[in-house]
Amino acid sequence: MAGTVLGATLSFQTSQSSCVAQAQVVSEDSVALQSASDTLKVDRLQSGTSVATAQQNLASDEQALGAAEQALQSDENEQANPDTTFTSLPTAGSVLHRGSPVYSLDGHPVPLFYGSVIPDRALYLGVSDGADVAELQANLIALGFGDGISATTHFSAATEQAVERWQASLGLSATGVVAIGDFVLEPGAIQVDTVSASLGQSAQPGSAVLTATSTKRVVTIALDSAQQSEVKVGDPVTITLPNNDTTPGVVSSVGTVATNTSSSTGTTGGSSSTVSVVVTPTDPAATGSYDQAPVEVAITNASVSSALVVPVDALLALASGGYALEEIGTGGVHHLVAVTLGLFDDADGLVQVSGSGVAAGQKVVVPAL
Numbered sequence: 001m002a003g004t005v006l007g008a009t010l011s012f013q014t015s016q017s018s019c020v021a022q023a024q025v026v027s028e029d030s031v032a033l034q035s036a037s038d039t040l041k042v043d044r045l046q047s048g049t050s051v052a053t054a055q056q057n058l059a060s061d062e063q064a065l066g067a068a069e070q071a072l073q074s075d076e077n078e079q080a081n082p083d084t085t086f087t088s089l090p091t092a093g094s095v096l097h098r099g100s101p102v103y104s105l106d107g108h109p110v111p112l113f114y115g116s117v118i119p120d121r122a123l124y125l126g127v128s129d130g131a132d133v134a135e136l137q138a139n140l141i142a143l144g145f146g147d148g149i150s151a152t153t154h155f156s157a158a159t160e161q162a163v164e165r166w167q168a169s170l171g172l173s174a175t176g177v178v179a180i181g182d183f184v185l186e187p188g189a190i191q192v193d194t195v196s197a198s199l200g201q202s203a204q205p206g207s208a209v210l211t212a213t214s215t216k217r218v219v220t221i222a223l224d225s226a227q228q229s230e231v232k233v234g235d236p237v238t239i240t241l242p243n244n245d246t247t248p249g250v251v252s253s254v255g256t257v258a259t260n261t262s263s264s265t266g267t268t269g270g271s272s273s274t275v276s277v278v279v280t281p282t283d284p285a286a287t288g289s290y291d292q293a294p295v296e297v298a299i300t301n302a303s304v305s306s307a308l309v310v311p312v313d314a315l316l317a318l319a320s321g322g323y324a325l326e327e328i329g330t331g332g333v334h335h336l337v338a339v340t341l342g343l344f345d346d347a348d349g350l351v352q353v354s355g356s357g358v359a360a361g362q363k364v365v366v367p368a369l
Contacts, residue, residue, distance in 0.1 A: 084105055084106055084202065084203050085105070085106060085199075085200050085201060085202055085203060086103055086104070086105060086197050086198065086199055086200065086201050086203055086209075087104045087105065087106055087107050087199065088101060088103060088104035088109070088199070089103050089104075089195055089197055089198070089199060089209075089210070090102065090103070090192045090195065090210065091192065091195070092192050092193065092194060092195055093191065093192060094191070094192050095189055095190070095191050095192075095215060096112050096189060096190050096191075096192065096212070097112065097189045098111075098112055098113060098114050098139065098142060098143065098189070099111050099112065099143050100112050102184045102209075102210075103197070103209055103210070105203050107171070108170070108171070108172060109170050109171075110181070110182065110183060110184060111170070111183050111184070112183070112184050112185075112186060112189075112190070113135075113136075113139040113183045113184065113185050113186075114138075114139060114142070114185075114186065114187065114188055115135040115138070115139065115185050115186075115187070116135075116185075116187055117131045117132045117135050117185075118185060119132050119178075119180055119185065120132075120180070121180070122177055122178065122179045122180065123136055123155060123163075123177070123178040124155065124160070124176060124177040124178070125155055125156070125157060125159070125160045125176060126155070127155050129153040129154050129155075130153055131153060133152075133153050133154065133155045133159070134151050134152055134153045135151075135185075136155075136159075136163075136178060137149050137150065137151045137152065137159055137162070138151040139183075140159075140162045140163065140166055143166065145162045145163075145165045145166045145169070146162055147162070148161070148162070149162050160176040161176070163176050163177075163178055164176045186214075187214070188214065188215065188216065189214075189215045190212040190213065190214060190215065191212055191213050191214075191215050192210055192211075192212045193210070193211045193212050193213055194210060194211045195209070195210045196208040196209060196210055196211070197209045197210065216280075216284070217280075217281055217284035217287050218252070218278050218279065218280055218281075219239060219249065219278070219279040219280075219281070219295055219297060220276055220277070220278055220279075221276070221277040221278075221279065221297055222259075222261075222274040222275075222276065223254075223255075223274055223275050223276075223277045224272065224273075224274060225258040225272075225273040225274055225275050228254065228255075228275050230301055231251060231254055231277060231299055231301060232251065232254065232301070233251055233252065233253060233254060234250060234251060235250065235251040235299050235300060235301050236248065236249075236250055236299075236300045237249045237250065237251060237279050237297050237298060237299045237300065238297070238298045238300075238347065239279065239281060239287070239295055239296070239297055240295060240296040240297075240298070241287065241288065241290065241293070241295055242290065242293050242294065242295065243288075245286075247281055247282070247283060247286040247287060248281070248282045248283075249279045249280055249281040249282055249297075250279065250280055250282065251277060251278070251279055251299065252278050252279065252280040253276075253277070253278040254275065254277050255275035255276035255277065256275070257275070258273040258274065258275050259273060259274055259275070259276075260272070260273050261273070261274060279297060298346065298347040302343055303343070304342065304343055304352060307342065307343070307352045308352065308353055308354060308358055308359075308360060309345070309350040309351060309352055309353065310325060310350065310351060310353055310364055311349055311350060311351075311366050312344065312349050312350065312351045313349070313366050313367055314326070314364045314365065314366045315339075315341075315351065316336065318336075318338070322338060322340075323338075323339055323341060324336040324337055324338045324339060325337045325339055325353070325358065325362075325364045325365075326364060326365040327357075327362055327363065327364055327365075328363040328364065328365065334365065337355065337357040337358055337362075338355055338357065339353040339354065339355045339357075339358055340353065340354050340355055341353060342354060
């Protein structure tokens, strides 16, 4: 089967405005501030003993609201600026790792983070616990900004300080608030394929920036959908590279959605359907530096030990049904020996045979091709 060595294709777009996320922070802090203010008024009227605590809560909420409003104002200023442009872009073929800038807007880098939980909210002190918080902290730790934090689901004061240190390292305002669009999230390192944006181009929400592939070495096969049931995850394979070297691999996924492909041969046209099969090399380094190169893949979906095999071309179809071999017996006498077929080895052109009249070492006729 034909395949291609490459990684999964990824498309990157600029994010929608982060003002919505910052506005959410301001709104939540405003509610907390009003609650603290009301509590303080009640305590003062009743001469309660919790006046000092309420005053502290009010001061803390006022401080948090001020920081959130400042971050919102900064984002609103950037979003209102029609001249926000791409000031740095990667080159095709470059490999980006965690912390590497995927692109920059007006000198503000948007780095690559590793993970699988796509963020759909701003992250800040006071946000509810979640897996996205744990993922953020894991990246901060990996990048060296994680003093005093661990990859938990809780956004603590220490997390806020770690975010501020990270933001300062990028030359950004240290707000402690991570908005949607502040980083790009992928499971691992990526290799840039094509770059759609250009330096100096105005950045619009949702505009295409670039496409990239995973750096993980895989082989994709467009398998005839009629053969889908013959292949399963875990099947061992042999990959033949363009230089005819071979390396083992394993089927890691089999597609379930068929894609129709049209073709034309001579004056007639036709169509076929295929499913995508992904193969992972056992030793990725053995595939060399090939990128999107055509390869041949032999999939082993069954095996047998101690089998009698003959070339497929040695088989003769009998008029009464079944198959036979033309054996060269004693004295050069030829006669037919009925056989039962077993497994086929498509890669080597062999077939397993069995029957009362066959044994290892027999000579059979193979037509000259």
